[in-house]
Structures are given as structure tokens and as C-alpha cells.
Amino acid sequence: MSTTPTLPAIVRGAPLEDEPGLGSLTLPGFLREVTETFSEREVLTMQVDSEIVRWTYADLWERAIEVAQALRSTGLGKDGRVGVLMTNRPEWLSAVFGTSLAGGVAVTLSTFSTPAELDHLLKVSSVSVLLFEGQVLKQNFAEILTDLEPRIATAAPGALRSSKYPFLRHLAAVSDTTPADRSSDGSIESWPTFLARGVNESREEVEACAATTAPSDTAVLFFSSGSTSKPKGILSAHRGVAIQMWRFRRMYDLSPEDNVRCWSANGFFWSGNFGMALGSTLASGGSLVLQRTFDADEALLLMDAEKVNFPVAWPHQWAALEASPNWGSVDLSSMRFVDFNTPIAKHKTVSTIYFEPGHAYGNTETFTISTCFPANTPDEEIAGSSGIPLPGNSVKIVDALTGATLRIGERGEICVKGPTLMLGYVGTPLMETLDAEGFFHTGDGGYLDDSGRLFWEGRLTDIIKTGGANVSPLEVDEVILGLPGVKVTRTVGVPHETLGEVVVSCIVPQDSATLDPEAIRTLIKEKLASYKVPRHVLFFSDNEISMTGSAKIKTDELRNLASTRIDTTHW
Structure with a gap:
């Protein structure tokens, strides 16, 4: 060229x-193709308390069929939207692929969402079914959802009628601790009860439905922070998603003979991890070593025990792994597809030389x-x-x-x-x-x-990329402007060695107002996901903030001013 x-x-x-290595260009076709090729291979593993869950490719196909049957029992039709609000766990895969088998559109929702953010996502996405994880760290999504829409707590399963979320009818929660004698909590069904809905649905009709899917049909709805203050819903066709899943296998130079075992700390609800980690692993017949939420000590133990050879993480997570107390005691000698410039590549047990794409x-x-x-x-x-x-x-x-x-x-x-x-x-x-x-x-x-x-x-825009996630400064500033004593605010991204950028909010207080940085961060934390909360809150006077002729803040000058104000040696 x-x-x-x-x-x-x-x-x-x-x-x-002319691109080599492409297979079927729909999600149902992709899953069928890898299942037929790698049927009895392990596709995923996850530790739940003292038990270890392992699924083969054939298991994933069957679990996805079960979800598709359950969805059809709710009345889901072509292009119906199904919200999936879960961490990286087996049910996330069966829910997303099951949605595609049923002819629906999988709407991937971030588990970092605060109540206000989730409210926005549910309204914008128009999901008719929501499949979610009941508890993620301190977030109880069942409680959050009933707080957002109290009718969820009283409506019978499938009978929800809400003017707030007019399309939402069915909710089902997956949990590692769901009591066996509880089939529903208001309109929220347990996962086993939800799956049982589909027992009388025709498997042949599900497979026929999947076979009609065209590459040009809508496959997924992902959300990304853009130039507006709210996350934007982005619709992608089956062809685009499938191309990238096959393509990442080629870009990472993976093959079925490599016995790929992939660990990742990042949610599949972000498109990058969906393609890089999930796509390339399944396309090459590998196995996903799932970890619901990132914990460095636990991650290293998983890598050791499960012989991970393909880790996918962001720079700040590499730094956390290297700082973990068990860093020096784990055996990471199975590592192969790990970039030479990451800490793991320099671990005393690792000898591979690899340059990732x-x-x-x-x-x-x-x-x-x-x-x-x-x-x-x-x-x-x-x-x-x-x-x-x-x-x-x-x-x-x-x-x-x-x-x-x-x-x-x-x-x-x-x-x-x-x-x-x-x-x-x-x-x-x-x-x-x-x-x-x-x-x-x-x-x-x-x-x-x-x-x-x-x-x-x-x-050219001001979107902040921190730890692999996008943060809209307008979204942060909207929250800050609602606080008493704030005259002007502008949030910027300041360069950081491992995170790429950190979120820094620069505020001009009202005359005579006394503002506390930590109090502001605490209030923001109640409204926004943790990665959007400013690492630093800085205060400036009117004459320190440069404005354009149209009264807009000069972001580049403010970013430089913020950088000099912060002592980066203490990050």
C-alpha cells in the first residue's frame, strides 16, 4: 500500500x-460454527464459592437455546430488545447468544451503572426483557430497579406495566445465592424459573428462527460516551460484530492448536473486550477463564491454576497485578500471548516473547x-x-x-x-x-x-479515556453544576502513566463559597460510576480560567494548568 x-x-x-479466516457473519452462525468445530472443548470456566463451573462449546449452545426458548415464551419477536446487565459470567454468554438465536437484539448494559445511569439506559434502549445479575459487589440491582420503578416489586411475572419503561415486561435475575424455594420476587423471576418458561417452546422453531438471521440484521446495542453528556446507544449489524470476532483471532495470531486460555478483567459489555477477549478466544476454540469483578490477588491465582496463556487487561490492572502480595509466588509459565511490554511478560516465570496487535x-x-x-x-x-x-x-x-x-x-x-x-x-x-x-x-x-x-x-473532542473506559466530561460537569457554591466547572483528562488519563474537575466557586473536594467527590460518587468520579477536584479563580471569544473555556490551556497544579509524583 x-x-x-x-x-x-x-x-x-x-x-x-480477500480477508482470510472469516466464517459465518451472524452471531447464531458464529456460535453454530464454533460449536460444530470445537463441540467437546471447554469454552469457559468460573469459580463460584468452592465450586468450579465448566462449560463445553456444546454446553454453551444448549444453554443459549434454553435462553432463546424462554425469550420466545415471553413473546419476544424479531428485533425485540433484551437487556443483559451482568458481569463476565456464563449466563452473560448464554443470554447474549440466546437473544440472537431468538431473533432479538442484545442490549449490553454496564454493571458500573449508577441508578441514574441505569434509568437512562433503560429508557433509551426500550428493552422488553431485562436479564440481570442480582448483586454485583455493593450494587443490589434488584433493589435499584424496584426503587426506579416500584411496580416491579408488586407486579406478577410478565405482567409489569410501566409508563416509565413502557416496553419493559419481563425481568429475570441470576444469582449465586438464590434460595431454592423462591421462584420470583414481584415481577423479577429467578433464573431457573425464567428458563423453565421455555420448556414447551419448540427447539426446531428456535433453530429455524436463528437460521433466518441475515448479516445485515441488527445484532447488538452497545453504549458509549460520546460528545453528549449521556451515553449514546450504538446499533451494530451481525456482519460487523462477527467480522471483528473472527478478525481478532487473526490479529492475535491464535489457532485451535494453541489451546487458548483467556483471562480478562474487563466487562464484555464493552465492545473492545467483546471482540478482543471473547471473540478471538471462541473463534480459536479456546476457553474463557471468567472473573466477575477484578481482584488482583484472585486473578493471579486463577492465571496460575487455570494455566492462562492469553491475558487481556488495561495498564492500571497490570500495575495492580504487579503490586499484589502474591505476585512473587504464582507460576505464570503458561503465558504465551502476552505483550513483551507488560509486567506479566517480565515475571520471573515467564519466558515468552510476543508483540500483541x-x-x-x-x-x-x-x-x-x-x-x-x-x-x-x-x-x-x-x-x-x-x-x-x-x-x-x-x-x-x-x-x-x-x-x-x-x-x-x-x-x-x-x-x-x-x-x-x-x-x-x-x-x-x-x-x-x-x-x-x-x-x-x-x-x-x-x-x-x-x-x-x-x-x-x-x-478533537474532549472525551476522557481512563483505564480503557470513556468518560464524558459534560456528564460529570452536569452533576457538579447541581451542587451549591459552584459557579463554573470544566472536567478534563490529565495524562497518567498507567490509566492513560485521570478525570480532573476544575471548579470556580461562587463568591465567598467554601467547597470541600472530598465532599464533592462523595456526592458525584452517588450519581456516577466509580471510574467517572474525579481523581482530583481543583479550585481556580475567575482570572485563572482562559475563555474563548464565545465564552467557552479553553480546554487545552485548562488541562495544562491542572497538570501543573497536581503533584504527579504521588499518583
Whole structure:
């Protein structure tokens, strides 16, 4: 792939039909294909108290069929939306794949959601069935849901009628401690009772329904923080999701002979982990070593006991693992597919040399990567870039103000299109999202070189990426502005060695107001997920905050000011 500096900054990948390793391009087809290929192999394991749960690929297929039958018994039809609010556990997989087998759309919801956030997600997603985990750490979602809609506590199963959530009819909760003699709590069914709904549903009809699914049909609804203060719902087609699941296997250079055993600390409700960890593992016939919530000590013990060879985590989690008390005593010699630059690769028991495909660029809107280099690509070929366009994809660089296509080497806004591009945002016509050529304008800045490589240089928007998660500063600022004594607030991302960025809120208090940083953080924690809570709350005077001519705060100058105010040596 080559261009010259005189050409427009547009680069196209190879034709999609030339991409090796792609299989069925629907989620039901993907699951059927890997089940037929790896039937009796272990697909997942999870420790529950003193017991260890292990499923084969055949087990996952059967459990997904059970969920699909139960969903059909609720009246779920084509394109019906099913919310899945769970940590990484076996039922998450059976719920999502079961939804696809029933012809529905899986709506993946973050277990980090606060009550206010969950309220928004339920309203926007229009789910008719909600499958959720009753208790996640200190979050009791059964209580949260009944607080949000008291009718849930009194309505019979399947009989919920709510003007607040007008489409929601059925709720079922999975729990490791559900009493055997309780089949329901108001309209919330236990998991066994929910599955029992489907015993009279035809298996043949479920499989026939799955067989009618087309690659262009809607598969999933994921949420991502964007330029607005609320998470945006992003609809993706089966083709886009399936392409990335098969593709990540190739990018990580995994094969059935590798006996992949993948541990990940991150939720499958984020598209990156869905593709990277879940997709590549299942596509290569591997096994997922599940951990519901991240605990460094427990994670290391799991890696040792389950002979994990493919760990997927974010930088701050690597740092937590290295700082764990049992770091020096565990045996991690099974590690193979772990980047040379992570602490685990430097563990005294690890001898592998592997370079993961980390030189990539993507968005939730493209269901992860648009450009990438595969694992073990030489540094001289990567040259510090974020990869080249993947098959079927096109990338162009435009002037962010005029939309005019720039020239090779010129810096501007990154725009992408291709077969994994979203079907659209919930509630927004696609024509308002794409330009006349069908490109999605990402809000990120960068340039293309004359070898077709993309260089990502940061966001033109102000979204903060901390620990692998996106945080909308507008969402944080909306909460802060509701607090007494706050005159002006702007939340920014300040560079951090392991998290990428940390959330920092900069506040100008009202005249004579006395504000306490920790009190503000505590109040925000009640409204927003933990990763959105500012690590630092800083106070400034009016004359310290630079404004534009239109009375907008100059974010870059404020970010630099905040960086100098903070003593980074104590992070």
C-alpha cells in the first residue's frame, strides 16, 4: 500500500472478500460454527464459592437455546430488545447468544451503572426483557430497579406495566445465592424459573428462527460516551460484530492448536473486550477463564491454576497485578500471548516473547478496530503508527471545520467507513451521522503517511479515556453544576502513566463559597460510576480560567494548568 504526498489523504484496505479466516457473519452462525468445530472443548470456566463451573462449546449452545426458548415464551419477536446487565459470567454468554438465536437484539448494559445511569439506559434502549445479575459487589440491582420503578416489586411475572419503561415486561435475575424455594420476587423471576418458561417452546422453531438471521440484521446495542453528556446507544449489524470476532483471532495470531486460555478483567459489555477477549478466544476454540469483578490477588491465582496463556487487561490492572502480595509466588509459565511490554511478560516465570496487535485505532461505532497491524509486526513496519486500514475499510483525513479532504501528511479529523460501521445511533437518523461519502467523522485527530499508515494524535473532542473506559466530561460537569457554591466547572483528562488519563474537575466557586473536594467527590460518587468520579477536584479563580471569544473555556490551556497544579509524583 503506497501513496504520494500529492494525493488526497484517503487510504483503502484490501477487499473484504480477500480477508482470510472469516466464517459465518451472524452471531447464531458464529456460535453454530464454533460449536460444530470445537463441540467437546471447554469454552469457559468460573469459580463460584468452592465450586468450579465448566462449560463445553456444546454446553454453551444448549444453554443459549434454553435462553432463546424462554425469550420466545415471553413473546419476544424479531428485533425485540433484551437487556443483559451482568458481569463476565456464563449466563452473560448464554443470554447474549440466546437473544440472537431468538431473533432479538442484545442490549449490553454496564454493571458500573449508577441508578441514574441505569434509568437512562433503560429508557433509551426500550428493552422488553431485562436479564440481570442480582448483586454485583455493593450494587443490589434488584433493589435499584424496584426503587426506579416500584411496580416491579408488586407486579406478577410478565405482567409489569410501566409508563416509565413502557416496553419493559419481563425481568429475570441470576444469582449465586438464590434460595431454592423462591421462584420470583414481584415481577423479577429467578433464573431457573425464567428458563423453565421455555420448556414447551419448540427447539426446531428456535433453530429455524436463528437460521433466518441475515448479516445485515441488527445484532447488538452497545453504549458509549460520546460528545453528549449521556451515553449514546450504538446499533451494530451481525456482519460487523462477527467480522471483528473472527478478525481478532487473526490479529492475535491464535489457532485451535494453541489451546487458548483467556483471562480478562474487563466487562464484555464493552465492545473492545467483546471482540478482543471473547471473540478471538471462541473463534480459536479456546476457553474463557471468567472473573466477575477484578481482584488482583484472585486473578493471579486463577492465571496460575487455570494455566492462562492469553491475558487481556488495561495498564492500571497490570500495575495492580504487579503490586499484589502474591505476585512473587504464582507460576505464570503458561503465558504465551502476552505483550513483551507488560509486567506479566517480565515475571520471573515467564519466558515468552510476543508483540500483541496493540498498534490499532477503532471506535465503538465501528465495533472496535478499523486500522491495525497483526501480532509480531516489526517495529520498523509499524513506525509508531496506529496501523493500516483493515480489509473493507477506508480512512480519510479532513479539515474538521470545512470537511474538505486534506493531503497525505496533513493533520485533521479521522473519518472511517467499512463493513463494521454501525447501523446508527439510537434516535438519530443515519444521514445526520455520516457525510455524503458515507464516512463517519470520529472527532479524533491524526494523519496518514505515504505508506498508508494512520497516526492517531488525540481527540478533537474532549472525551476522557481512563483505564480503557470513556468518560464524558459534560456528564460529570452536569452533576457538579447541581451542587451549591459552584459557579463554573470544566472536567478534563490529565495524562497518567498507567490509566492513560485521570478525570480532573476544575471548579470556580461562587463568591465567598467554601467547597470541600472530598465532599464533592462523595456526592458525584452517588450519581456516577466509580471510574467517572474525579481523581482530583481543583479550585481556580475567575482570572485563572482562559475563555474563548464565545465564552467557552479553553480546554487545552485548562488541562495544562491542572497538570501543573497536581503533584504527579504521588499518583
